[in-house]
Amino acid sequence: MVRILLRFSEKIVEQPIISQIILELKVPINIITAHVNSKGGEVLAEVPDEALEKLIKEFRKQGATVSIPKLIEVDSEKCVSCGACITLCPVEAITMDEDASVVFNKEKCLGSTCSACVDACPSRAIKSVKQNNTELNSAH
Amino acid sequence: MCSSGAIINVGHSDPPIKIEQAWINDVPVCHPGAAVDLYIGATVMSERQPFEYGGGHVIEDLVGGKEVELKATAYGTDCYPRTQVNTRLTRDDLNQFYLLNFRNCYQRYDCAVNGREETIYTYMGKLLPRLRNATFSGAGELNPLMNDPDYETIGIGTRIFLGGTQGFVIGEGTQHDPQNRFGTIMVRGDAKKMGPEFLRGASFTRYGTTLYVGLGIPIPILNEGLAKKTAIRDEEIFTSVVDYGVPRRNRPKLATVSYKELKSGKITVGDQRIRVSSLSSLKTARKIAGTLKSWIQNGEFFLTAPVERLPVDTVFKPMRRLEETPFVANVMQKAVTCSESEAVQAIAERIVTRSVNHIVVVGGDSRLTGIVTSWDITRALAQGKKALADIVTRRVITARLDEPLETASKRMAQHNISALPVIDNENKVLGIVTAEDVSKLLGR
Numbered sequence: 413m414v415r416i417l418l419r420f421s422e423k424i425v426e427q428p429i430i431s432q433i434i435l436e437l438k439v440p441i442n443i444i445t446a447h448v449n450s451k452g453g454e455v456l457a458e459v460p461d462e463a464l465e466k467l468i469k470e471f472r473k474q475g476a477t478v479s480i481p482k483l484i485e486v487d488s489e490k491c492v493s494c495g496a497c498i499t500l501c502p503v504e505a506i507t508m509d510e511d512a513s514v515v516f517n518k519e520k521c522l523g524s525t526c527s528a529c530v531d532a533c534p535s536r537a538i539k540s541v542k543q544n545n546t547e548l549n550s551a552h
Numbered sequence: 553m554c555s556s557g558a559i560i561n562v563g564h565s566d567p568p569i570k571i572e573q574a575w576i577n578d579v580p581v582c583h584p585g586a587a588v589d590l591y592i593g594a595t596v597m598s599e600r601q602p603f604e605y606g607g608g609h610v611i612e613d614l615v616g617g618k619e620v621e622l623k624a625t626a627y628g629t630d631c632y633p634r635t636q637v638n639t640r641l642t643r644d645d646l647n648q649f650y651l652l653n654f655r656n657c658y659q660r661y662d663c664a665v666n667g668r669e670e671t672i673y674t675y676m677g678k679l680l681p682r683l684r685n686a687t688f689s690g691a692g693e694l695n696p697l698m699n700d701p702d703y704e705t706i707g708i709g710t711r712i713f714l715g716g717t718q719g720f721v722i723g724e725g726t727q728h729d730p731q732n733r734f735g736t737i738m739v740r741g742d743a744k745k746m747g748p749e750f751l752r753g754a755s756f757t758r759y760g761t762t763l764y765v766g767l768g769i770p771i772p773i774l775n776e777g778l779a780k781k782t783a784i785r786d787e788e789i790f791t792s793v794v795d796y797g798v799p800r801r802n803r804p805k806l807a808t809v810s811y812k813e814l815k816s817g818k819i820t821v822g823d824q825r826i827r828v829s830s831l832s833s834l835k836t837a838r839k840i841a842g843t844l845k846s847w848i849q850n851g852e853f854f855l856t857a858p859v860e861r862l863p864v865d866t867v868f869k870p871m872r873r874l875e876e877t878p879f880v881a882n883v884m885q886k887a888v889t890c891s892e893s894e895a896v897q898a899i900a901e902r903i904v905t906r907s908v909n910h911i912v913v914v915g916g917d918s919r920l921t922g923i924v925t926s927w928d929i930t931r932a933l934a935q936g937k938k939a940l941a942d943i944v945t946r947r948v949i950t951a952r953l954d955e956p957l958e959t960a961s962k963r964m965a966q967h968n969i970s971a972l973p974v975i976d977n978e979n980k981v982l983g984i985v986t987a988e989d990v991s992k993l994l995g996r
Contacts, residue, residue: 492752492764492833492835492836493833493834493835493836494764494830494831494832494833495829495830495831495833495834496677496678496687496829496830496831497829498817498827498829499680499685499686499687499827499828499829500678500680500685508817508829508834511835511838512833512834512835512838513835531673531678531757532677532678532757534677534754534755534756534762534764534831535752535754535755535764536604536755
């Protein structure tokens, strides 16, 4: 599975784009987080690797922007491995290893759609990365 | 630790200045003494970037060799005529630069949780509602005062590891509370020899800035007793799980846990398993212990006997107060209630006969299920709604009996509401506190 971040503008946010694409392409899409209101929506979803290209094409055709989310950046110079962030992660992507170092599992992380750990870091070592659409060029 | 800081002497300008107010990188620094002595308090926040940059960060920048900006003003005297100074300094430009921490190294500390309905930001970090996480502080079995709990080897003059160099204990710390195993120490060390690896500025969201201080104390095994005491393990060190959701001096203690449980990542409170994490770096604590050991082995660090031991009998007193602080319990009134099955008409009549604006909706055992205001009733009439379910507010903002009135009042303002049902731990309605009652008492 691979994670994609879908953005829907105000114009198209009310259309059932994800459902339509699931029905048309018969591809399972696992929605991990979704923030939607009348002004637009941002959905983090997991999709099968082999379906990635055709899904991206289809979502773009429907007017959504698609990017591969680069989720968070941890500045290892700033991080002192205090652990303040660990319990705030809803998907347990942050753990402490044997030698008491704080470890981030970026596969599990929900990134900018969550960011619960960012303001809990006393060292300000965690940054949620703003998505941009150019990152997807490699997927074509 | 928040009660940390550094004393610096910046040298005299020509003509000289008797500094009255000063800022380093926009952080106000205290001017406690003669003309050009300044104290950088770790918790003082930058005026331009409050909560993000503060005295702790200034100290980190200085020990890291960075240049900082000093601004100072003065009223001018015959002997110190200058009224303003603007310059840039590094640690090499300072005459003295000493870390001078008046409370460090807490023997142990409470484990914090939050029993409230909303996330709170505290000096114990970000605490999720309804006990969904917990935080703790301290190194447990690695804490120096825990290893020498009778302070046989720790006192004034004890040479220690401080911020990456050698420093000294200069006495007991503020709030030293030895009888409750909450001992603290006051320390001093030459910050010019320290490094940012063991001195880090920290920002606690919506609380403020502080300083991470790396500190280690060697304990000589002078007798059998000390051998035994220093063998202390995390499972033998206990602390309380405390509800930081209650903003009182004595916060409710919900459970007792060991440092072993705390370091395992999960604790149990009642029937709830709670994820818990540390606020102090165990990794750094281990590194300090290892570094100190190697210094001693290499003959670079000599142990000292204390000139005077830390007191073992001092008491940590609360503040003497001349007036009583009002609490919710002081203004709470009996709540006018209704049940889920009542019609809007009946509730409307009750609002009139009892002349109130809020009706608290209760279920069995008088547990809170919602609230209806006179405004809701007006709207129901205007829109022809007859069922309570159509107009009731389910997400009710509440207050606690032992909560200071001021915080309850702030919560009303924050949510733009005019009353809070007062509930107990089991969600049972005890009464109601209204903005009207609050303003009568607080005179607002």
